Amino acid sequence: MGANEEGVIGKAVRRKEDARFLTGTGQYTDDVNQPNQTQAFFLRSPHAHAKIRGIDTAKAKASPGVVAVYTGADLEGVNGLPCGWLIHSTDGTPMKEPPHPVLAKGKVRYVGDHVALVIAETLAQAKDAAELIEVDYEVLPSVVNPIDALKPGAPQIHDEAPGNKCYTWALGDKAAVDAAFSKAAHVTRLDLVNNRLIPNAIEPRAAVASYSRADDAYTLYTTSQNPHVERLLMTAFVLGLPEHKVRVIAPDVGGGFGSKIYLYAEETAMVWAAKRVNRPIKWACERSESFLSDAHGRDHVTRAELALDKDGKFLALRVHTVAAMGAYLSTFASCIPTILYATLLAGQYTTPAIYAEVTAAFTNTAPVDAYRGAGRPEATYVVERIVHQAAAETGIAQDELRRRNFIRTFPYQTPVALLYDTGGYDACLDEANRMADVKGFAARKAESAKHGKLRGLGYASYIEACGLAPSNIAGALGARAGLFEAGEVRVHPTGSVTVFTGSHSHGQGHETTFAQVVAGRLGIPVENVDVVHGDTGRVVFGMGTYGSRSLAVGGTAIVKAVDKVIDKGKKIAAHLLEAAETDIEFRDGKFTVAGTDRSKAFGEVALAAYVPHNYPLDRLEPGLNETAFYDPTNFTFPAGTHVCEVEIDPDTGVVKVVQFCACDDFGNIINPMIVEGQVHGGVAQGLGQAMLENCVYDPKSGQLLTGTYMDYAMPRADDLPSFKVGTKVTPCTHNPLGAKGCGEAGAIGAPAAFMNAVMDALAAVGVKHFDMPATPHRVWAAIQSAKHA
Amino acid sequence: MYAFELHHAKSVADASAALSRTGGKALAGGQSLVAAMKLRLAQPGHLVDLSGIPELKGIRREGDHLVIGAMTRHADVVSSEAVKGAIPALAALAEGIGDRQVRNMGTIGGSIANNDPAADWPAAVLGLGATVVTSKRKIAADEFFKGMFETALAEGEIITAVSFPVPKKAAYAKFPNPASRFALVGVFVAQTGAGTRVAVTGAASSVFRSKAHEDALAKDWSAAAAKAVRTPDANLNSDLHGTAAYRAHLVSVMASRAVGATH
Known part of the structure; x- marks a missing residue:
C-alpha cells in the first residue's frame, strides 16, 4: 500500500456525482x-x-x-x-x-x-x-392477510397453489431445539408482526x-x-x-431500496x-x-420462542413465520423470508440450537420482495425483540444479557448455515453505550418522569449477511443465477482511467467510492478516474446492486482488474527499465526497480502500452485494459449495536426519538462520509418502519387503503433527531478490501432498537408488546389496554 | 387531468358572471382542487381563477375586527404584523398548514369554501365566531359550515373576506395526522366578546363547537378544566389513524394545550 493509497482510501472525498445532482443536470429515465x-x-x-x-x-x-x-x-x-x-x-x-x-x-x-x-x-x-x-x-372474494390466506376456505388465488401455500420451508435441528426447550430454566415467547412497507423511492x-x-x-x-x-x-x-x-x-x-x-x-x-x-x-x-x-416489503407474522438457562445463556430459539408473497412471485420473493431471513436468526449470539419454519402464502396484494435489508431486518427484529423481552422477564440488564451470549471466537459456524468470518461485538456494544451515555439514562428518565413523560432505552445488536454471494452456495440453496460481479479497468493512453462496473449506483455514491479504490491502488488522482455503470452496452456484465454487495463484491472485482493492470504494467516497466520483471515494485503510482531510484510513472507505462514503439511486442499485447469477475468465497457479516432512546407522552401517545446512536462494524471503510450518509438514510428508513409506515389493505375489498401520502406516513426530517454514528473495524477476512457493506445496516438495526426503547419506556405502565408502527394512536391504545388489563 | 377552460377574472363581478355563465368552479389557491383534478377525481370543464382580483387580497384592521381577504395566502397571514398584533393565534395556525409550497399558494377563502373536515381554518373561523363575507351577503360562522365539504355557499357565490372579531385570548392546538399532517384533531379556543368558544376540527365529519368545553372553560379558563372534560365519541371519525375514542381523548388534550398556550 503506497502513500497515495493511504491518502485516498478512508478519506471523506466529496461525491463526484453530486455536481450533476445538485445542479439539476442528472439524467434520469424520465429525462x-x-x-x-x-x-x-x-x-x-x-x-x-x-x-x-x-x-x-x-x-x-x-x-x-x-x-x-x-x-x-x-x-x-x-x-x-x-x-x-x-x-x-x-x-x-x-x-x-x-x-x-x-x-x-x-x-x-x-x-x-x-x-x-x-x-x-x-x-x-x-x-x-x-x-x-x-x-x-x-x-x-379476496384475501389480503397471509394468515387468513392459509385458513381453510380462503379464496383460492391460483389453481396451481392449493390453500394459497407457496411453500413450507425449514432450517435447523428441530429435535435439538425441542430437547433444549425441555430443560430450559426460562422460556420467553413473543408474537410479532413485521409490518408491510411500500418502498417509496x-x-x-x-x-x-x-x-x-x-x-x-x-x-x-x-x-x-x-x-x-x-x-x-x-x-x-x-x-x-x-x-x-x-x-x-x-x-x-x-x-431503489430493492424495489x-x-x-x-x-x-x-x-x-x-x-x-x-x-x-x-x-x-x-x-x-x-x-x-x-412496486413490489412491497416485509409482511411477516411470527411466533418466536427463546429458551434460556438459569444464567441467561440462550439454549435454543424456535421461530415460526408466515410470510406474504403477494399475488405473484416477484423476482427474488421466495428467498427473502428463507435464505436471507432464517439464516440470520443466530444474530450475534452463541445460541446452540435454532429451528425456523417458514410458510409462504399468496395474498391478493402487490407482490412482496426485497426491501432494504430484505429478510435481515425481519430476522433482527425477531431476535432482538425477544432478547429484550427475555431481559425484561429475567431482570438481567439489556446489554448484559447480550454480552453473556455474544460470539467471541471466529470463524464461527452458526446452527443456521452461515459461517461468520470475523466480528467484534463487544467493541460495538461498549462504544454504543458510551455514545449513548447509558450511565446517565436513569437521571434522564427521572427528569422525564417529573414532566409526566415516559423514557425508555432500547438496543439492537444486529448482524447481517451481505456481499451476496458465493455462487456455489447460493446455487445449492436454490438460486437460479450466479451472484458474482464484474469490473473492467480501462487505462487510457495518458494514464487516466475509466472503470466499468456491474454494480449500479442509485444514490450510494459508487462513482466516488470506486474511484477512490482505483485511484488509491494506482496512485493517481481521484479526478483521473471515472466510473461507468448501468449500461449493458458498455459494461461487460453485472449482477447489480442489492444486499449491500457493491463494495465487497463489485469493488473487489475492480480491485482484481486493477491488479491485472499493475501486473501487466510491471512487465512493460521491466522492459522499459531493462530490469527483471520480478525486480519491479509498484508503489505511489510508480514502477520502480527495487533498491534503485530508477522508475517509470504509471502514465509513462500507460503511454508505452498504447504507443508501443519500445515494447515487448513478441511477448505482450499492446493496450492496458483488464476485466475481472469476482465470485466471493463467503458472505460478509457487518454487525453492530444501535441504541435508541425515546420519550413518550402518555397523554397523546407521541413517541419522540430523543437520541439514536449507531456503532457499526462495516470492515474497512473507503469513504467515511458516504458510509455515514448510508447509515443515516438506513436508520431513517428503519425508524420510518417502526414509527410511521404501514401498508394497509382493506380486509374486505382488498383495496389499498394507504395508497397516497395522505395515509401512508413517510418519515420526515422533523420526526427524527440527528443521529450519532460511530464505527469499529474488524476487516472482512476474505476480500482484498476488507469491506463488508453498509447500505442496509441502519434499516436492520433501527426498528428493533426503537421498539425495544418504546417497550422499555412503557414497561412502567404495564405494556409488554404491540406491533409496529408505534404511531401515537397505537401507543395510546396500548397504554389504555394495559390500564384496563 | 382532463382538459378544461381557464378564465382569468378581473373583479368579483366578473368572476360571478363567469361562474354562472360556465357552471365552472372557482379556483383559489388550488391546493385541493388541482390535486383532485390531476388524479382525475374532479373534472370541471371551466375554472375561474380568482387570483387576479385585487379586492380579494390583503389584511386590514377594521376597529375591533381583523379582516382577511379571501385570496390571502396562508404565508401572508403567517408574516402579517396586523395578524400578529391582533390575533397571533391565526398566524400560528397558518404556519402549521401544509408545507411552505402549500402556504405560498393556499388561501383562507379556498380552505373554508372547501371545508375539508381536517382543515385548520374552519376551526379558527368557528372558534372566533367570525363572519364570512361573500359576493352576496354576510354569513355567521355558526351558519357557514354545514357538513363534510359542505358550506352555506350558493352556486356561484364567492367568498370575498373573513372578518374575525379580535378576542381577549385565543389559541389553536393541532395534533397532526402522522401521514398527511392535516389535523387528526385540532382545537381552537377563544375568549371573545360573545363568550368562550371552542371549535374542533379533524375529529368529525365537519368542524364543530364543543359545548362541554365551552361551559367548562367559561367557568374556569384553565388547562386542567379543559382536560377534565370527557368528549363523547359517538359522532367522531374512526379510521386508520385513530379510533373515535382516541380522537375524543385528544379533543380534551388539545383543548387543554390550547388553553395553556393562550396569553
Whole structure:
C-alpha cells in the first residue's frame, strides 16, 4: 500500500456525482426523450380478485391519438415473469410457481394488476383511451392477510397453489431445539408482526423502450438496480429475444431500496410492444401507481420462542413465520423470508440450537420482495425483540444479557448455515453505550418522569449477511443465477482511467467510492478516474446492486482488474527499465526497480502500452485494459449495536426519538462520509418502519387503503433527531478490501432498537408488546389496554 | 387531468358572471382542487381563477375586527404584523398548514369554501365566531359550515373576506395526522366578546363547537378544566389513524394545550 493509497482510501472525498445532482443536470429515465416517441399508460385492475369475462378495446383503439392497445390475449408466445430462486418445501416438493403473466390472462389478482397497455401520442390521450376499455369483471372474494390466506376456505388465488401455500420451508435441528426447550430454566415467547412497507423511492419507476429496424435491436432505458439481470430475465425467460439484441440502460436512478431490482411487467410489455408499433414508447409511473404496483416489503407474522438457562445463556430459539408473497412471485420473493431471513436468526449470539419454519402464502396484494435489508431486518427484529423481552422477564440488564451470549471466537459456524468470518461485538456494544451515555439514562428518565413523560432505552445488536454471494452456495440453496460481479479497468493512453462496473449506483455514491479504490491502488488522482455503470452496452456484465454487495463484491472485482493492470504494467516497466520483471515494485503510482531510484510513472507505462514503439511486442499485447469477475468465497457479516432512546407522552401517545446512536462494524471503510450518509438514510428508513409506515389493505375489498401520502406516513426530517454514528473495524477476512457493506445496516438495526426503547419506556405502565408502527394512536391504545388489563 | 377552460377574472363581478355563465368552479389557491383534478377525481370543464382580483387580497384592521381577504395566502397571514398584533393565534395556525409550497399558494377563502373536515381554518373561523363575507351577503360562522365539504355557499357565490372579531385570548392546538399532517384533531379556543368558544376540527365529519368545553372553560379558563372534560365519541371519525375514542381523548388534550398556550 503506497502513500497515495493511504491518502485516498478512508478519506471523506466529496461525491463526484453530486455536481450533476445538485445542479439539476442528472439524467434520469424520465429525462430521456426520443424522436417520434409515444406514451404508454397501463390500465390496472380496480379489484383485488376478479375473473375477466371479456375485454372490449374497440372504443379505446378508435380514441384520438391511440397507436395501439394490447391485452394479455395479444401477448401470445410471451412467457410469464420468472422467479429467480427455487425454494423446496420440507416434504421435498418445489415451491408453487403459478404463472405471472405480463398482462392479466383470465383473472386479476390484486388492485393494480396489469390489464392492458395503451400506447398513444400523448399521455392524456392514452389515459382517455384507457377509460374506454370495457372490462367485464366477475368480482371474487379476496384475501389480503397471509394468515387468513392459509385458513381453510380462503379464496383460492391460483389453481396451481392449493390453500394459497407457496411453500413450507425449514432450517435447523428441530429435535435439538425441542430437547433444549425441555430443560430450559426460562422460556420467553413473543408474537410479532413485521409490518408491510411500500418502498417509496423518490424517483418512481419509468421506462423508455425503442426498437431499431436497421439492426433488429432494442434499447430499454429503465429504473433498474441491475440492468444486466433485467436483460437476462427479460430476453431469455420471457420474450425469447437474443440477449445481444437488447441493450438495457439504467441511467441516473433516484433510489431503489430493492424495489428496482425486479423485472416488472411494464418494461417487459413495452419492449415487446416497441417492435410492433415501431416507435419509441415512454412510461413514467405516477406516485399512485407506484403505491399499487412496486413490489412491497416485509409482511411477516411470527411466533418466536427463546429458551434460556438459569444464567441467561440462550439454549435454543424456535421461530415460526408466515410470510406474504403477494399475488405473484416477484423476482427474488421466495428467498427473502428463507435464505436471507432464517439464516440470520443466530444474530450475534452463541445460541446452540435454532429451528425456523417458514410458510409462504399468496395474498391478493402487490407482490412482496426485497426491501432494504430484505429478510435481515425481519430476522433482527425477531431476535432482538425477544432478547429484550427475555431481559425484561429475567431482570438481567439489556446489554448484559447480550454480552453473556455474544460470539467471541471466529470463524464461527452458526446452527443456521452461515459461517461468520470475523466480528467484534463487544467493541460495538461498549462504544454504543458510551455514545449513548447509558450511565446517565436513569437521571434522564427521572427528569422525564417529573414532566409526566415516559423514557425508555432500547438496543439492537444486529448482524447481517451481505456481499451476496458465493455462487456455489447460493446455487445449492436454490438460486437460479450466479451472484458474482464484474469490473473492467480501462487505462487510457495518458494514464487516466475509466472503470466499468456491474454494480449500479442509485444514490450510494459508487462513482466516488470506486474511484477512490482505483485511484488509491494506482496512485493517481481521484479526478483521473471515472466510473461507468448501468449500461449493458458498455459494461461487460453485472449482477447489480442489492444486499449491500457493491463494495465487497463489485469493488473487489475492480480491485482484481486493477491488479491485472499493475501486473501487466510491471512487465512493460521491466522492459522499459531493462530490469527483471520480478525486480519491479509498484508503489505511489510508480514502477520502480527495487533498491534503485530508477522508475517509470504509471502514465509513462500507460503511454508505452498504447504507443508501443519500445515494447515487448513478441511477448505482450499492446493496450492496458483488464476485466475481472469476482465470485466471493463467503458472505460478509457487518454487525453492530444501535441504541435508541425515546420519550413518550402518555397523554397523546407521541413517541419522540430523543437520541439514536449507531456503532457499526462495516470492515474497512473507503469513504467515511458516504458510509455515514448510508447509515443515516438506513436508520431513517428503519425508524420510518417502526414509527410511521404501514401498508394497509382493506380486509374486505382488498383495496389499498394507504395508497397516497395522505395515509401512508413517510418519515420526515422533523420526526427524527440527528443521529450519532460511530464505527469499529474488524476487516472482512476474505476480500482484498476488507469491506463488508453498509447500505442496509441502519434499516436492520433501527426498528428493533426503537421498539425495544418504546417497550422499555412503557414497561412502567404495564405494556409488554404491540406491533409496529408505534404511531401515537397505537401507543395510546396500548397504554389504555394495559390500564384496563 | 382532463382538459378544461381557464378564465382569468378581473373583479368579483366578473368572476360571478363567469361562474354562472360556465357552471365552472372557482379556483383559489388550488391546493385541493388541482390535486383532485390531476388524479382525475374532479373534472370541471371551466375554472375561474380568482387570483387576479385585487379586492380579494390583503389584511386590514377594521376597529375591533381583523379582516382577511379571501385570496390571502396562508404565508401572508403567517408574516402579517396586523395578524400578529391582533390575533397571533391565526398566524400560528397558518404556519402549521401544509408545507411552505402549500402556504405560498393556499388561501383562507379556498380552505373554508372547501371545508375539508381536517382543515385548520374552519376551526379558527368557528372558534372566533367570525363572519364570512361573500359576493352576496354576510354569513355567521355558526351558519357557514354545514357538513363534510359542505358550506352555506350558493352556486356561484364567492367568498370575498373573513372578518374575525379580535378576542381577549385565543389559541389553536393541532395534533397532526402522522401521514398527511392535516389535523387528526385540532382545537381552537377563544375568549371573545360573545363568550368562550371552542371549535374542533379533524375529529368529525365537519368542524364543530364543543359545548362541554365551552361551559367548562367559561367557568374556569384553565388547562386542567379543559382536560377534565370527557368528549363523547359517538359522532367522531374512526379510521386508520385513530379510533373515535382516541380522537375524543385528544379533543380534551388539545383543548387543554390550547388553553395553556393562550396569553
